[in-house]
Amino acid sequence: MTEPLLTIDDLRVDIASRERTVHALDGVSLQLAPGEALGIVGESGCGKTMTALSVLGLLPPGGEVTGGRVLFDGQDLAVAPAPVLQDVRGNTIGMVFQDPLTSLNPTMTIGAQVAEPLLLHRAGITKKEAWARAQEMLRLVGMPQPAERMKAYPHQLSGGMRQRVAIAMALVCEPKLLIADEPTTALDVTTQHQILELVDDLRERLGMAMILVTHDLGVIANRVDRVAVMYAGKVAEQSDVHDLFARPRHRYTEALFAALPERAAGRGTELHTIPGLPPNLSVRPTGCRFAPRCTFATDTCRTEEPPLADDEVRGAGHRFACFHPVPDEVTSEDEVVAPAQVPAPASPGDVLLELDALVKEFPLKGSAFSRSRGTVSAVGGVSLEIRRGETFGMVGESGCGKTTLGRVVAGLEEPTGGAVRFEGRDPADLSRSERRAHRRRVQLMFQDSTAAMDPRMRVGEILREPLVIQGVGNRAEQEKLVGELLDAVGLPRGAVHRYPHEFSGGQRQRLGLARALTLSPDLVVADEPVSALDVSVQAQILNLMRDLQRERGLTYLFISHDLAVVRHLADTVGVMYLGKLVESGPAEQVYARPLHPYTRGLLDTVNLPDPEAASGTERTPLEGETPSAARPPSGCRFRTRCPVAQDVCATAEPPVSTPHGAGHQVACHFPLAAPRLASAV
Known part of the structure; x- marks a missing residue:
């Protein structure tokens, strides 16, 4: 038997505050062999992250190990002095945190941050050698133009690039163990796939063990050897990944x-x-x-x-x-x-929203003494229809223009060209009073419900605010409406006296939905409303959205990068790439017979929550980087990554065709090339 690299034995952690002491971990026992990958899953607050942080002694204020051992390479890190822990962190154990933007220093260049662990842990290494090694590490993690990125700052990089920097920092000293805490939570499926493939490749090269903390069961099914399921500070079940998914034993x-x-x-x-x-x-x-x-x-x-x-x-x-x-x-x-x-949803009604060749461009700002340096083509001529009572799901990679399109529909951005027609009328043609009334009919449900609410206002004030602005009723009537809204989204009426930070993530998302429904809109633009939620809370929110749609006759524009969620909820699906709508049609048709190579690549990139299906299906995930929206490719914008591109794709923009009927549209010169007839998503 191989000696374990890491042994967590009956670990107990308490977090003390003025009001109470939380028993965050209460007897957690786990083992990890050299080179093995262990996944830790469970709902938010179950102790996943606390277990990972305890290994490195990175407990929050008031946190203390009150019992048990954390044996790493034969040394108990639970009682190790600070100098020992400082030598372990970033050296023999690397960690990738959930949000790379908050874990990176905004005042230091990327190169300085990646080189820092080497200068701290490698005696005798020169700054020049550390800098060269850092640049090589950025190249290994797939960072484009690593020499240039070394001089950049974190805010100048995309989310996927920042995550690559965080991985480079964690691996630059070639640790024996990598701890990854939700490393791909907010990333689209393509970036997620690239990051996870990168980690797997580096693990194999370095012979490194890994603890992967996530609530994404698809990632767990495809990326680890064993799984520990945690609930309320304890391990409820642990097993080989194939055995667990095929035959779980614990009811949780x-x-x-x-x-x-x-x-x-x-x-x-x-x-x-x-x-x-x-x-x-x-x-x-x-x-x-x-x-x-x-x-x-x-x-x-x-x-x-x-x-x-x-x-x-x-x-x-x-x-x-x-x-x-x-x-x-x-x-x-x-x-x-x-x-x-x-009951089956009612048949969609008349056209509620129509986009006609919608264009939205943003100027690229130069210096204080120069003019604009061009434009970013965020939305490049999108045409679609959304009927009353239906859910239109919009999918695509980060930066494809989904959110910008939603903001234009909601009236938060003015279109550069084309038209947005609501019940046949363009809001730009309405009078001031008519436009004010129109704003009540289209509401936005934001991705980050915490950032969308004023932390200084109580929930009652947040929900009353739009009623006050629109002059709806007197105070008593407004408070009555707020109470009914809280009932509708499944929150107690006493919530009106609390602040947003006092609620869990799922409860705040319910508040975000209540806020969007305050003025009884016809259309709700839901921008990634469940992307950061664990699977159980996600199911509650999706059920709630569906129920309220039936009760109130709502229409949804549902923006997401989670293809499984969109397939479950949406009647119609639109696929965007670099500002263009490349495919649209009934959800079942698009998923069962995708026509565009980009759609097929997206579906092949999804991590299926089934180890057997994932290993037994021939899949061709998307490769390459998305081009800049400031300089989109000529002709078909997808051609630089397309496996079936030909000369015509570079010279002519593909026309919209309907090879399988008017309801299923695709913008591709070769829509039937290498078709895949059944999607597993």
């Missing part, structure tokens, strides 16, 4: 898998959700911590804590802590309570 693991959009009974049906909330860890729960939310719980579960024990059938490789596990002889689908079937 089973419920997480059931909440995936890929496991839904069909498009538009209700997603399985986990009732209730995780327990308050300021008081140690009695019995099984999942019992209050488990439909199989008994009195024994509520009074006794189940031990984390080996599976009697499968042996020591599979451990779980559950008195009433999923039977071994059946699959999880046989045991999960079937999602409630909901």
Whole structure:
């Protein structure tokens, strides 16, 4: 047997504040072999990140290890003095944090930050040698033009580039262990794939072990050897990744898998959700911590804590802590309570929104003494229709123009060319009073609900504000409407007295939806509303959006890079690339028979939450970098990355065609080249 590289033994961590002490970790035990990849999954607040931070002693203020051991290379890091931990951090253990922008120093160049670990941990290395090694590391992580990027600052890079810098910093000293905490949460599928492929390649080259912390079960299924499922500060189940996805034993693991959009009974049906909330860890729960939310719980579960024990059938490789596990002889689908079937949505009505050759360009600013240096083509002539009562899903990579298009529709940006017609009228042609009334009918649901709310205002004030601005009712009527909104989004009426920071991520997203519905709009532009949520909270928000759509007759423009979520929710799908709409049509047709090479590449890049399907399907993920929107390629903008591009693609912009009927449109010279007939997403 190989000696473990890392052993976490009965680890306990408390976080003390003035008001209370939170028992964040309560007896976590894990092992990691050299070169092995371990995934840690679970809902927000379950202890995933705290476990990772505890290894390096990076606990938050008030945090303290109150018990257990963290043995790394035979040394207990839980009781190691500060100089020892400083030598380990960034040297033998590297860490990639969730948000690279906040973990990078905004006052230092990229080169200085990547070279810094070498200067700290490699005795005798010169600054010139460290700089050369840092540049080589940037090249290894796939950074375009690494010599130039060395002189840049973090704010000058895209999200994917900043993540590459964070990985380069973590790996420049060639550590034995890499800890990656949600390294791809906010990235589109293409950038996510590139980052994960990069990490896998470097792991293999360096013989490095990895702990991958994420709530993305598709990433876990494709990228790790073993999985630990955490709940309320404890390990609920751990197993080989193939065994866990094929036959989960803990009821919590089973419920997480059931909440995936890929496991839904069909498009538009209700997603399985986990009732209730995780327990308050300021008081140690009695019995099984999942019992209050488990439909199989008994009195024994509520009074006794189940031990984390080996599976009697499968042996020591599979451990779980559950008195009433999923039977071994059946699959999880046989045991999960079937999602409630909901009525089929009404047929879409008349055209509500029409975009006619919409163009939005932004000037590239020069210096204080020079004129504009050109323009960025964010939206380059998009035409589409959205009918009343339908959900139009807009997908594409970061920077493709999805959010800009949504902001133009919502009236936050003025179009450079083309037209936006709402019920046949262009808002630009409305009088001042008519435009004011029109703004009530189109509302925006922002991606970052925290940043979209004034932290100094209570929830009641935030929800009342649009009513006051529009002069809707008196104060008593406004407060009544606010209470009804909170009821509609599943929040207590007492929430009006609290501030946004006092709510969880899922609750803040509910508040964001309530804020968008305050003025009873016809159209809601939802910009990445569930991108940062774990799978159980995501299912709750998607169910809520679907229910409110049926109750209120809402129309959604749903912008997302999560193709599985869009397939589940959307009636019609539009695919954007570098400001152009390259394909659109009924969701099932686009996913089952994608016509554009870009659409096929996007679908092939998705991480499927099934290790067996992922390894058994021939897939051709997208490769290469997206060109600059300031200098888009001639002809077809996708041709520089297209596997079937020919000479005509460089000279002529592809016309819109309908090879499979008027409802399914594609802008491609060769739409049927190498078609793939069935998407697994």
